[in-house]
Every structure is written in C-alpha cells, then in structure tokens.
Amino acid sequence: MLELDGITKSYGGRRVLDDVSFAVAPGRLTGFVGGNGAGKTTTMRIALGVLAKDGGTVALNGAPVTTADRRRFGYMPEERGLYPKMKVVEHIAYLARLHGFGKAEATKKATALLERLGLGERLGDLVETLSLGNQQRAQIAAALVHEPDVLILDEPFSGLDPLAVDVVAGALQEKAATGAAVLFSSHQLDVVERLCDDLVIIAGGTIRATGTREELRAQHATHRYELLSHGDAGWLREETGVTVIDFDGGYALFDASDDEAAQRVLRQAVARGDVASFAPQRPTLAEIFKEVIQ
Amino acid sequence: MSTQTPTGHRSPGELQSVWLVAEREIGSKLRSKAFVISTAFLLVAALASVLWGGFAAGDARSDSGIPVAVTSQTENAVSGVAGLDVTVADSDEAAQALVEDGTVDAALVPNPSGGSFDYTVLVEDSVPSALLQLLSESPPVQMLDPAAGAADALRYLIAFGFGLVFLIAASTFGGTIAQSVVEEKQTRVVEILISAIPVRVLLAGKVLGNTVLAMAQIVLLAAIAVVGLSVTGQASVLTTLGAPIAWFAVFFLFGFVLLASLFAAAAAMVSRQEDIGSTTTPLTMLVLAPYFLVIFFNDNPLVLAIMSYVPFSAPVGMPLRLYIGDAQWWEPLLSLLILVAACVAAILVAARIYQNSLLRMGARVKLAEALRG
Numbered sequence A: 001m002l003e004l005d006g007i008t009k010s011y012g013g014r015r016v017l018d019d020v021s022f023a024v025a026p027g028r029l030t031g032f033v034g035g036n037g038a039g040k041t042t043t044m045r046i047a048l049g050v051l052a053k054d055g056g057t058v059a060l061n062g063a064p065v066t067t068a069d070r071r072r073f074g075y076m077p078e079e080r081g082l083y084p085k086m087k088v089v090e091h092i093a094y095l096a097r098l099h100g101f102g103k104a105e106a107t108k109k110a111t112a113l114l115e116r117l118g119l120g121e122r123l124g125d126l127v128e129t130l131s132l133g134n135q136q137r138a139q140i141a142a143a144l145v146h147e148p149d150v151l152i153l154d155e156p157f158s159g160l161d162p163l164a165v166d167v168v169a170g171a172l173q174e175k176a177a178t179g180a181a182v183l184f185s186s187h188q189l190d191v192v193e194r195l196c197d198d199l200v201i202i203a204g205g206t207i208r209a210t211g212t213r214e215e216l217r218a219q220h221a222t223h224r225y226e227l228l229s230h231g232d233a234g235w236l237r238e239e240t241g242v243t244v245i246d247f248d249g250g251y252a253l254f255d256a257s258d259d260e261a262a263q264r265v266l267r268q269a270v271a272r273g274d275v276a277s278f279a280p281q282r283p284t285l286a287e288i289f290k291e292v293i294q
Numbered sequence B: 001m002s003t004q005t006p007t008g009h010r011s012p013g014e015l016q017s018v019w020l021v022a023e024r025e026i027g028s029k030l031r032s033k034a035f036v037i038s039t040a041f042l043l044v045a046a047l048a049s050v051l052w053g054g055f056a057a058g059d060a061r062s063d064s065g066i067p068v069a070v071t072s073q074t075e076n077a078v079s080g081v082a083g084l085d086v087t088v089a090d091s092d093e094a095a096q097a098l099v100e101d102g103t104v105d106a107a108l109v110p111n112p113s114g115g116s117f118d119y120t121v122l123v124e125d126s127v128p129s130a131l132l133q134l135l136s137e138s139p140p141v142q143m144l145d146p147a148a149g150a151a152d153a154l155r156y157l158i159a160f161g162f163g164l165v166f167l168i169a170a171s172t173f174g175g176t177i178a179q180s181v182v183e184e185k186q187t188r189v190v191e192i193l194i195s196a197i198p199v200r201v202l203l204a205g206k207v208l209g210n211t212v213l214a215m216a217q218i219v220l221l222a223a224i225a226v227v228g229l230s231v232t233g234q235a236s237v238l239t240t241l242g243a244p245i246a247w248f249a250v251f252f253l254f255g256f257v258l259l260a261s262l263f264a265a266a267a268a269m270v271s272r273q274e275d276i277g278s279t280t281t282p283l284t285m286l287v288l289a290p291y292f293l294v295i296f297f298n299d300n301p302l303v304l305a306i307m308s309y310v311p312f313s314a315p316v317g318m319p320l321r322l323y324i325g326d327a328q329w330w331e332p333l334l335s336l337l338i339l340v341a342a343c344v345a346a347i348l349v350a351a352r353i354y355q356n357s358l359l360r361m362g363a364r365v366k367l368a369e370a371l372r373g
Helices: A040-048 A088-098 A103-116 A132-144 A162-177 A189-195 A213-219 A233-238 A259-272 A285-293 B014-030 B033-061 B092-100 B129-135 B146-186 B189-196 B199-231 B235-268 B273-296 B301-307 B314-324 B331-357 B367-372
Strands: A002-011 A014-024 A029-033 A055-060 A073-076 A150-153 A181-185 A198-203 A206-212 A224-229 A242-248 A251-256 A275-280 B066-070 B084-088 B106-110 B119-123
Touching: A002 A040, A014 A040, A014 A055, A014 A181, A014 A198, A014 A206, A029 A040, A029 A162, A029 A189, A040 A073, A040 A150, A040 A181, A073 A132, A073 B189, A088 A103, A088 A132, A088 B014, A088 B189, A103 A132, A132 A150, A132 A162, A150 A162, A162 A181, A162 A189, A189 A285, A198 A213, A198 A285, A206 A213, A206 A285, A213 A285, A224 A233, A224 A259, A233 A242, A233 A251, A233 A259, A251 A259, A259 A275, B014 B033, B014 B146, B014 B199, B033 B146, B033 B199, B066 B092, B066 B129, B092 B106, B092 B119, B119 B129, B146 B189, B146 B199, B146 B235, B146 B273, B146 B314, B189 B199, B199 B235, B199 B331, B235 B273, B235 B314, B235 B331, B273 B301, B273 B314, B301 B314, B314 B331, B331 B367
Parallel strands: A029 A181, A029 A198, A073 A150, A150 A181, B066 B084, B066 B106
Antiparallel strands: A002 A014, A002 A055, A198 A206, A224 A251, A224 A275, A242 A251, B106 B119
8 A cells, every 4th residue: 555645845936736645555546637737747756756755755555665665666657768779678677677686587577578568579679669659568568577566657548549558558457456556647537437446636736536436426426317218208397306407309318306306207207108228427537527626 | 664575576785776777888888889989999099009109119229221322432421420321332423323213312422612511412302301410510418317308208198198098088988978867868768767776876877887988998098008018119118107007097987986977967957968068068178177287287397286186187197297206105195085085075966966957857957956956
C-alpha cells in the first residue's frame, strides 16, 4: 500500500499541491484523473522521489519510503525517452541493473519481457531505429523489467493507437494481478473508466474525490432511468414524482424523485405492455469528473 | 520497519551504481566512431612527433654536411670547418659545373679581384646563409650558465605540451560530459534514471566514466612518449621529464574531476544541445586560460607561481615549475591540497545545481535558481 498524506508543493510562491492525500492499494489499478496543470505529474514525481516535497509524507506499507524502497518502484514518465544510441535489450537490462539485478539476470529478464511485448526480433536494434509504437513498448519494458511492487505511470496511453492501448492496458492489468500497486494518470476518461478499480480526481492541486469506481458512481448516481417499451410511453408525463427528460414513442428518459417512484413506473410499464429494457442511467466517469471539479 | 524485498533482489550499493553509470558512459563513448577515430588520430600524431623528433635529432648528429666544391687553391678556406661535405674539383670550371648540375650546393673559387676575401662563393640562385655562417668568423662566446640556456627551448616545448594536453583533454571530455547530460535531459531518459538511483550517484558516475576515459588517453599518450623516446634514443630527456610528467598526471586527475563536475552542472541548466554553449562558455574560458598563460608567461616566475596554485591552472603550472626546478618540495603538495579542496567544493556545488536543474525542461535555468533550488 502506497500512501500519500498531506503532500504540499509550491513553485516560487505558487502552491501547486495542497494537502494531497490518497492511497494506492496493492493488486489494484488506480486511475489518477485531472485536467492539465491540476498537479498529476508533480504528485507522481513526489511519490517517486524524483521531486522534493515541501510537506507531507509518502509511505509504503506504513513506513516512510526510503531510497532502497524506491528501487522497487517502476516509473513511466509522461515525456517518453530512452538513450537513442543503445541497443534495446542492453538498455532495458541496464535499467534492471540500476534497480539492483546482476548482469546475467538483468539480460535474461529484459529479453523475456521484450519478447513478451512483441519486440523479440528487435532486441539487438538501436532504440532510435524502432517505430514509435515499438518505442512505446520498450518504454513499458523499462518500467516493468525490475518487477516493481509499485508502478507509477504518467499518461501511459497518450499518443497510442487503440491496439497499443490494449497492449498497455493488458500489461497493467497483468501487473496488478501479481499484487503490484498501480497508479496511472490519463486524460482518456473512457480508458480509465474501463480499466481502473479505484479513482483519484485532482483539480487545482487538491484532491476532489477518491474511492472505488463503484463507490464514486453510487455517490454521484442520479435517479435517472431509461425505459424502452413497446407501447407509447406518453403516459409517463402524468406520473407523479417523474420528470421526463427525453421522449420518443416507446423510449423515455426520466428522473424519478426516489427509488419508490422508479419502481412504480416499472410496474406501470409492465402492466401497459412489453418492456424491452428498464435501467438506471449510471453516471459516466466524464460526468462525475465534471461534477467534482466544479 | 518492514521490508518487503523479495528474495533474489538485492539493493546495489551507491558505489556499485556509480560504477554502472560510469560503465555505460565509457561503453557508449567507445562505441562512437568519432571518438575512436579522433583518439587514434591523437595517438598517431603523438607517436609521429616523437619519432620525427628522434629522426631530426639523429640527422643533426650524422656526418653529412652541406655539399661544397673547392679547388686546390681554395681548399684551405674550408679546412677545419665542420658541417661541410667537401669535394675537390680539378679546376674552377669543373667546380662551377658541379654547382650547375646540382652535385654540390656551392663552389669556392679563387677571387680574381682580390679584396678582403681570397675566394668567391658560386651558387645557383640563392644566398647560402647556412654556409656563410660556417665560413664566417665570429667572436668567441662564453656561456656562464650553459644548462639554463640549453633548457630554454625545451622549457617552451614542455610548457606548450602540458598546456596543450590539458586543453585538449579537458575540453574534449568536458564537452562530452556536457553533451551526455543534455542528451539525458533532452531524451527525458533522465527521469527514469533518477527514479532508480539518487541524482548524486548519476552525477558521480558520469564524472567517473569520463575521468577514466580522459586518464586512459593521458596514460596512453605518456606511454607513447616514453616508448617513442626510448626507441629513438632520446631516453636522456626522460630522466628530467619523468617526475614532472608523473605530477602532471596526478594534478590532471583532480583538475579534470573539478572541470567535469562543473561542465555537468552547467549542462544540466539547459534542455537542448543547441543551448549548451550558453552555460558552458565561461568554463571553456577557464580551460583555455592556462594554455595561453603558460605559452606567454612560461619565462615569468611570478605568473607561473600564481598559476601553480590556482586550481584551474595548477595542473599545467606546477609540473612546469617542477621541471624548471623552481618549486620547493612542499609546493606541489600544498597546491594539490588546494586543488583537492576546490574539487570537493565544486562537486558539492555541481551536485546542487545538477539536482535542482535536471527536471526543469524548456528555458535555461538561472544560476541563482539552480543554486537555491
């Protein structure tokens, strides 16, 4: 469990992080969402120790993070980059060695990981000769090669085509399944929504919401329902406790004043004819995000 | 405190990480064709100049002198003059023919018009000043301190040599380290590196790697000089130069570390290769200064004495004073102490600038900000 507690950071008198606190649980994917300049990168850099904090603590399993602990962190910075003139497998092995692996073991791990990521035939090529997509894969290998317990990725999906997004997403899920705590930021809210177990929303340097995806959805759930019936749904307008938002023949979108009203509508609909579907409309992450950052 | 470190994973010590970084630095440099070629060129040039020096000295010692033709009448004029290769011709005409066909450079024929000389020098088309010097009479000169006089030319050469080697090595590897720091910033790989190892370890590794390369180059040059001098029979030069060269190597080591740390710090303040000059130019001046000072002031004891204590010029100044025999036994030790202290201070300042500038992308970081953090 990686815990940030009361982190503050200022640049030249301008406070960019204010009392930032949240936890990243092992075995789970935590999505870190916020607009440009909200403080995501700064927070991640502080968690990794590449940037000094003004106040607060970063703790791993209850104890402040030490330099030795940080060797067990994997990082993918927002700005990607590797040494252009190094061979792919040597580069990844070098990073593994910096994290404490011996030479032979590092090469073995680098080779195995690169092969799994589909770079098996490019092992001896210089990084600069790889295509953009393959460089992204090498970058993932750089973050994973030392089998980190904590994985922090800054915008791992930016600039990826849909196929590559799936490759990266698969790698992250696999990593979390082995018990690693994974924190990743993204602008692509649909991807975050699909992938993450937990969510942290930041705006203006303060944390606006944290929790599991389901908790947040429940918190921000509205009593909005969607009905698709075979008859004409015009009768809904006469129901008490119901506000119709949209209406078209047998389709209706409405807000119920409470669960009771919603159940009454469903019974009515069934009594009036066949019902194809009746479902509460769950808020999307984009909607929750807009709501909490206001 | 609970440690969750799984088996099979060990935390490397900082020294080990420093060496890893240094090893990569060295490896990538050795793989660069430009570096290998320029080093090979430098070594070949050094070897060639030592050998050329040897052959030139050998030539001067050989018996072959200026080829001159004389007749029986002018033979007396060249008797006892060293440095001439004398051919006796049967007649004036025969002597003249030898000049015309190039067998000799000049012919001495009787001077029919009399005057203060009883012979005339016949040449093809240029005044033979070397020959005239040999033939002319000079007043006797007595040298009161012959050793110092003889050493003058050599002193200049040695001053020039130390200055040039320091200049080339420091600017080459200072530039290399600056480029490598900016490369890491520009490609953003630096963020991954410093998430794995402390910033000071990265800095130390880069300085160490380049120091190893620079020292290797110096040692190779010294080896070539020693072997070359011995092979060409100039071993006597070694006995006077040996100690200054050894001191030069020691001073060079610390002087280089001093400069390399500062180059790394200066480069960390910019984000693009194109901007390196804006922060490293003052350092380049510091590297150039000892070279020019030693060339212009190698006969000025006061300037040399000051140079031999200023950390940036001590690697050139102190060995030269030792060669001249101008320094007391304790002077190099004191100067070395000052240099090492400056070196430690530079490393601390450089580490601070480096740490505070590495993640600042875009515009150049101001020095005050880099120091303050």
